[in-house]
Structure formats: structure tokens, C-alpha cells
Amino acid sequence: MKRTYDPRRIKRNRSYTVQRLAELYDVQPNTVRQWIKKHGLPVLEGSYPTLMHWKDIRDWLIAWQAARKWTCAPDEMSCFSCQGPRKVKAGTFRIEASNKNTFMLHGQCETCDGPMNRSSSQAKIGTDRANFAPITTPHCAPIIAHNSNADSPLNPSL
Numbered sequence: 001m002k003r004t005y006d007p008r009r010i011k012r013n014r015s016y017t018v019q020r021l022a023e024l025y026d027v028q029p030n031t032v033r034q035w036i037k038k039h040g041l042p043v044l045e046g047s048y049p050t051l052m053h054w055k056d057i058r059d060w061l062i063a064w065q066a067a068r069k070w071t072c073a074p075d076e077m078s079c080f081s082c083q084g085p086r087k088v089k090a091g092t093f094r095i096e097a098s099n100k101n102t103f104m105l106h107g108q109c110e111t112c113d114g115p116m117n118r119s120s121s122q123a124k125i126g127t128d129r130a131n132f133a134p135i136t137t138p139h140c141a142p143i144i145a146h147n148s149n150a151d152s153p154l155n156p157s158l
Contacts, residue, residue, distance in 0.1 A: 007061040015044065015051045039064060072118070075131040077107060081114030088116060093132040095125070105132065 005025050010016070018036075022029040035041040042056040070078050072085040079086040088107035096104045103125055105118040120128045 004065055005061055007058045010054050010058045010061075012054055014054050016054065016057060017049045017051060019049075021052065021057065035060075035064075074127070077105060077116040077118040079109040079112065079114050079116050081112045082109060086111050086116065088132055089113065095120075095129070103128075107132065 009024055016024070018029050018032045022032045032041070036043055036050070041052065041060050044051040044053060070085050072078060076085040076087055078084070087110045089110045092106075092108040094106050096106060098104050098119070101122050103120045103122070105120055105128060107116045108114065109116050118128075
């Protein structure tokens with residue numbers, strides 16, 4: 001199922017019927033009717049069959065698709081299970097090289113443990129690494145024991 005529709009496919013100075021718009025975007029006519037009823041696709045009043053002006057369709061498609069996009073903060077990725085931007089669970093962040101200029105950032109959602117992805121460029125990878133770096137808590141330095149007994153298991157010369 002296609003979820004984005006190219007507004008440039010709409011021809012200028014034309015009116016479209018439900019059937020013609022459905023054919024143009026390879027969807028069912030009922031999908032176009034749902035766009036009209038549920039999502040507010042403007043129609044020409046008093047026309048039968050239902051007609052839509054080209055400019056109204058193009059403007060509506062651009063606005064509708066822009067409203068459906070997720071905007072992530074620098075320390076968030078898109079979670080497809082939660083359907084929105086979420087923070088990455090500590091310790092699950094990893095970077096994979098797609099090619100020499102692009103990287104894929106992977107992690108698990110803090111909320112639902114679902115997989116999360118985000119792409120990054122060579123120029124942004126340092127910033128992304130800093131944003132998603134695991135938070136470490138300060139801890140004490142290890143205790144080094146010194147024992148002059150040669151048979152002791154703490155003697156580093158063994």
C-alpha cells in the first residue's frame with residue numbers, strides 16, 4: 001500500500017472525478033472518498049459526479065503529507081511500533097555503514113522495545129554519536145592490591 005502520493009502528477013487547469021483521481025494514484029475510489037470525508041479533501045459544491053479542482057487537490061496533498069511526517073529531536077529516532085519519535089533505550093544504539101557517505105543508526109525504543117532506525121550522513125555522524133552515546137554513571141577506580149608474597153594469586157608476575 002502506497003502512503004505518499006506525488007502532487008506533481010496532478011495536471012494544471014483540470015477538474016478530477018473520484019474515479020479519475022483513484023486511477024491517477026492507483027488506489028480504490030473508496031480511498032478517495034475517505035480522503036474527502038475523513039481528511040477534508042475539498043470538492044466542488046453542487047457537482048455530480050463529485051469534482052475536485054486541480055489546485056485544491058495539489059495543495060491538500062502537500063499539506064496532508066507534511067502533517068503526517070514525524071519530526072525527531074537530535075536525540076530521537078522513529079519508532080514504527082509507537083508511531084512517532086521516541087528516545088533510544090540505553091545500551092542498544094549501534095551504527096552501520098550503508099555506503100561511504102551514509103550510515104544507518106539502529107536502536108530499540110525506550111517505550112516499547114521495538115526496532116528504531118534513522119539515516120545519517122558522514123558530516124553528521126559525530127553529532128549523532130554524541131547524541132545517542134550511552135549515559136555512563138561515575139564509578140570508582142578498581143582497587144589494585146599489592147602483595148610481596150610471590151605465591152599470592154594477586155601477584156601480577158604469575
